[in-house]
Structure formats: C-alpha cells, structure tokens
Amino acid sequence: MKPSAPSPHLRLVDSAPSSSSAVIYVLPSQGEMTLGRDPACQVSCPMAQGGVSRFHARIISMGERQWHLCDLSSTNGTYLNDRRLSGCRPLRQGDRIRLGHHGPTFRVEFDTSPSLWSSWKPVEAVTLTQLFPVLPALTDPDHFDYLLIGIITVTVVVLLFMAVGNPALFNVLLAIYLTLAAYYVIYRLCRQVKPLWVPILAALFMALLLESPVLDAFIQIFRVWLPGDADLSMANQQPLTLVLQMFVGTGLMEELLKILPILLLGALGGMMRSPLREWLTIREPLDGIILGTAAAVGFTLVESLGYYVPSMIQSVGSSGLAPEIGQVSGLQLLIARTLGAIAGHMAYSGYFGYFLGLSVLKPSHRVRIWLTGLLTAAGLHTLWNVSGLLGPVVLALVGSVSYAFLIGAIFKARELSPQLSSPQHAASE
Numbered sequence: 001m002k003p004s005a006p007s008p009h010l011r012l013v014d015s016a017p018s019s020s021s022a023v024i025y026v027l028p029s030q031g032e033m034t035l036g037r038d039p040a041c042q043v044s045c046p047m048a049q050g051g052v053s054r055f056h057a058r059i060i061s062m063g064e065r066q067w068h069l070c071d072l073s074s075t076n077g078t079y080l081n082d083r084r085l086s087g088c089r090p091l092r093q094g095d096r097i098r099l100g101h102h103g104p105t106f107r108v109e110f111d112t113s114p115s116l117w118s119s120w121k122p123v124e125a126v127t128l129t130q131l132f133p134v135l136p137a138l139t140d141p142d143h144f145d146y147l148l149i150g151i152i153t154v155t156v157v158v159l160l161f162m163a164v165g166n167p168a169l170f171n172v173l174l175a176i177y178l179t180l181a182a183y184y185v186i187y188r189l190c191r192q193v194k195p196l197w198v199p200i201l202a203a204l205f206m207a208l209l210l211e212s213p214v215l216d217a218f219i220q221i222f223r224v225w226l227p228g229d230a231d232l233s234m235a236n237q238q239p240l241t242l243v244l245q246m247f248v249g250t251g252l253m254e255e256l257l258k259i260l261p262i263l264l265l266g267a268l269g270g271m272m273r274s275p276l277r278e279w280l281t282i283r284e285p286l287d288g289i290i291l292g293t294a295a296a297v298g299f300t301l302v303e304s305l306g307y308y309v310p311s312m313i314q315s316v317g318s319s320g321l322a323p324e325i326g327q328v329s330g331l332q333l334l335i336a337r338t339l340g341a342i343a344g345h346m347a348y349s350g351y352f353g354y355f356l357g358l359s360v361l362k363p364s365h366r367v368r369i370w371l372t373g374l375l376t377a378a379g380l381h382t383l384w385n386v387s388g389l390l391g392p393v394v395l396a397l398v399g400s401v402s403y404a405f406l407i408g409a410i411f412k413a414r415e416l417s418p419q420l421s422s423p424q425h426a427a428s429e
Contacts, residue, residue: 009027011106013106027061045103051100051101051103052103053072057071057097062090065110067090067091068091069089074100075100081096091108093110095108167327171305182339186346187290190410190414191414193286199293202265203294203298206260206298207298214257214260218256228253247378250382251385254345256374258295258352265291284361285353285355285357285416286414289353293349300338300341303337308337310330312326312333348377351402354412355369380401
C-alpha cells in the first residue's frame with residue numbers, strides 16, 4: 001500500500017536556495033493560521049531574527065485548496081516571492097513567504113504526490129524583472145520610495161553645484177534638503193498615514209504665519225505682556241527668573257505658535273469631503289505627530305535662514321574678518337541647526353502633536369491631555385535653551401532626551417493607531 005502524500009503545507013527553508021528543512025506546517029482546511037513571534041501563533045517563531053512581529057501574518061483558507069496570505073500590519077513587512085505584501089494575496093504552489101527583512105522563509109507546497117517526474121526539475125526561464133531589476137522599483141510603491149529619495153538627492157546635488165558662488169541660494173537648497181531628510185525619518189516611522197503633500201502644506205502654512213503679523217502678536221503677548229523677554233546679557237540675572245522667561249517667551253510661545261498650522265488645516269479639512277477631510281484633520285496621535293513635526297520644519301527653515309544665519313554673517317562681518325569667513329560660519333550654523341531639528345523643534349512639536357491626536361481618541365480628558373503635552377513640550381524646549389548656556393555635553397544629553405521623548409510617542413501612537421490595526425488583528429508589537 002502506497003503511503004499517503006502529506007497535506008498541503010508550509011515548509012521552513014534555509015537561506016540557501018537549494019536547502020530545505022524537515023519542519024512543515026500543515027495549511028488549515030478551514031479557518032486560518034497565524035505566523036509570528038508570539039507562542040500563541042500556529043506557526044510560532046519565538047527566536048526569529050529579522051524583525052518578526054508578535055502577530056506578523058495570517059493564512060486564511062478560502063476552501064477548495066485555496067489559501068490567501070495577509071499581512072497583519074507588521075512592522076517590517078511580509079514578503080511573498082521577495083515582494084512586500086500589501087493586503088492579502090492568493091498562494092500558489094512553490095511560493096516563498098518571508099517574515100520581515102531577514103526573518104524565516106517558508107515554501108508553499110500543495111502538489112506533494114510522488115511521481116516519476118518528482119526528481120526532475122525543469123530549468124526555469126529567466127524573467128524580464130530578473131534581467132532588468134530596475135523595473136520593480138518603478139512599479140512597486142515600497143521600492144519607489146527609495147528610488148525617489150535617490151532621484152531627489154541627485155537633483156539637489158546638481159542644483160548645489162549650480163548654486164556655487166551664490167551663498168544665499170546654496171544655503172536655501174541645503175537647508176531644505178537637510179530638514180526634509182530629517183523629517184522623512186519621522187514620516188516613515190509614523191507609517192505614512194497621511195499623503196506627503198499634507199505635511200508639506202503644514203510646513204508652508206507655518207512659514208507664511210512667521211512672515212505675517214501673527215508672529216508680532218505672539219511676541220507682544222508672551223514677551224511684552226507676559227514675563228517672557230529673556231535678556232542673556234544681564235550678568236546679575238537670577239537663574240530661576242531666566243528659566244521662567246525662557247519657558248514663557250520661547251517654550252510656550254513657540255510651541256503654541258507651531259500648532260496654528262495644524263488648526264488651520266483642521267478648519268480647512270472640516271469644510272471638505274472625504275478623503276480630503278480625513279487627510280487634513282487630526283484623527284489620532286500619528287496624525288498629530290506628522291503635522292506637528294511638519295510645522296516644525298517650516299519654523300526651523302524660516303528661523304534659520306531668516307534670522308540665525310544672517311545674524312551670524314553680520315556678526316562676523318562687524319568684527320572685521322573677511323566676508324568669506326562670515327559665509328562659512330553661517331553655513332556651519334545652518335548645517336548644525338537643520339540636522340539638529342530632529343532632536344529640537346521637530347521633537348518638541350511632534351511630541352505635542354501626539355497629545356493633540358490623543359485628545360481626539362479620548363475627548364473626555366482633552367483639557368488634561370492638552371495641558372500635559374503643551375507643558376512637557378515647552379519644558380523640553382526650555383531645557384534645550386538653558387543647556388546651551390551650560391556646555392556642549394549637557395546640550396547633547398538634553399537633545400538625546402528630547403529625541404527619545406519623540407520616538408517613544410511615535411511607537412505608542414502606532415500601538416494606539418486605528419489605521420494600523422483593526423478589531424480582528426492583534427497589535428504587531
């Protein structure tokens with residue numbers, strides 16, 4: 001009597017294409033099976049490397065020897081035949097499933113009946129995408145993002161070459177590129193829950209507000225009517241008084257100023273229909289972080305290019321040094337400020353944005369949530385300003401703490417996000 005052929009299953013395979021493992025997982029005839037790091041998964045990979053989430057992917061039986069593979073909003077993605085999975089896809093004989101970038105790989109085996117030809121393997125044809133691997137990068141959204149980064153970088157480099165000899169234009173191009181590069185890190189960490197043009201719009205709104213009478217009104221309120229006009233030149237200034245002035249005139253004022261573009265976008269979105277309404281408004285903490293950090297980008301660019309860099313150039317020039325030294329000093333300051341924005345203005349505003357989104361999810365606690373976010377963001381901002389007077393070591397420490405606050409808020413926001421999870425899915429982290 002011939003032994004019965006094994007049921008359709010997943011076979012765990014090694015990284016080497018020709019090797020295989022005896023570990024198999026029978027596909028469900030009905031229902032579903034979950035793959036992930038959690039011991040509760042039917043295919044459990046507790047020691048897996050390569051960024052496997054607790055509940056990473058799911059295989060659903062569709063009946064009649066048909067199964068679909070679905071990604072469970074995993075952090076590092078599920079790959080079907082080396083292409084990142086979006087949503088669900090049907091499985092076919094010989095498909096390869098990989099969890100994460102370098103996680104475990106499984107081969108789908110449906111037709112396992114022995115035959116005379118079981119030991120014969122036909123030579124596979126060379127596909128067009130194998131001969132021209134650039135083609136998937138042009139069509140796959142996950143690949144195209146990285147292709148676009150390279151295209152933008154090359155374009156900016158060419159423009160910088162063309163701007164040599166024109167310091168003002170060179171500084172503008174470099175500042176925009178460095179600040180947007182820092183912002184894109186945050187945007188990707190937030191899982192891109194909003195189209196990229198929305199945060200760009202928030203940054204533009206912020207830049208326009210800083211060139212409007214709104215800034216003068218804020219200065220009048222916080223630095224004239226309220227005790228926020230810090231004078232660092234006063235030798236007998238009391239430390240507590242100086243900290244209070246910085247907290248009011250810099251921390252509170254600038255953090256409140258940077259939420260105005262978010263409020264403007266929300267008001268604009270309230271007059272729109274779907275999907276513009278959802279794109280422009282804050283529905284959850286991730287939205288608040290994306291828009292808060294975007295407003296900080298606009299603030300950083302205007303503040304650096306419109307005030308700090310020209311002041312540095314003028315200061316060096318008034319000291320009698322050559323104009324070229326002033327330009328170099330201004331460029332050095334520009335690079336430091338734009339790269340540092342991710343642990344500075346972007347960190348404070350993104351952290352405050354988390355609380356704006358959290359208040360949408362928990363409206364009954366809105367006042368307490370807003371106050372907590374505002375006071376914490378303003379406190380971090382003030383701490384950075386004060387640490388600048390205490391030395392570079394303290395400054396680096398405070399910047400690292402601010403960045404840690406932002407990263408913590410991002411991962412908590414991903415955990416709370418209604419857009420990245422659903423009732424039937426467990427959290428991926």
